[in-house]
Amino acid sequence: xxxxxxxxxxxxxxxxxxxxxxxxxxxxxxxxxxxxxxxxxxxxxxxxxxxxxxxxxxxxxxxxxxxxxxxxxxxxxxxxxxxxxxxxxxxxxxxxxxxxxxxxxxxxxxxxxxxxxxxxxxxxxxxxxxxxxxxxxxxxxxxxxxxxxxxxxxx
Numbered sequence: 205x206x207x208x209x210x211x212x213x214x215x216x217x218x219x220x221x222x223x224x225x226x227x228x229x230x231x232x233x234x235x236x237x238x239x240x241x242x243x244x245x246x247x248x249x250x251x252x253x254x255x256x257x258x259x260x261x262x263x264x265x266x267x268x269x270x271x272x273x274x275x276x277x278x279x280x281x282x283x284x285x286x287x288x289x290x291x292x293x294x295x296x297x298x299x300x301x302x303x304x305x306x307x308x309x310x311x312x313x314x315x316x317x318x319x320x321x322x323x324x325x326x327x328x329x330x331x332x333x334x335x336x337x338x339x340x341x342x343x344x345x346x347x348x349x350x351x352x353x354x355x356x357x358x359x
Contacts (some may be wrong), residue, residue: 208249208276215242219283226294236303239287239308246280247311249273249317 215238220237253273292300353359 208246208272211242211245212279214278215239215246215280215283218242219287222265222287223290226290236287236291236306239283240307241314243280243307244311246273246276246316249312250277338340353354 209313218235222232222239225232225235249269250268250273251340253270288303294304350359
């Protein structure tokens, strides 16, 4: 998974590459694929910004992530419209539908692989951090009880 700002730069380069390839009458499928991946990343970031993790909420970075995701989403909408117009102009309505199907497939494939991996990594980090806090609390409680017992002469 890529952050929204990087995804926007990838999408912008893919759009410019796509324009030059299509105007030259060459195949622009690799540029379309890069653009589709960037669109998927921005959409995922926007979804994650709606429901930030506990650490993002505690550190205050949730607001910044939401702003970045919103900004990237709006820029991506404009680029998507431009790409759809270009695809429709070059390949017709059938090409546009094929392009939209490709976007759906890329989004589904990324959701299965890259995004799932990122979610698992975040969940693992959350559980490990929580476990360390619980163990530290138990250890601290044990130390306090030991010191109280030692002061009372029970140890």
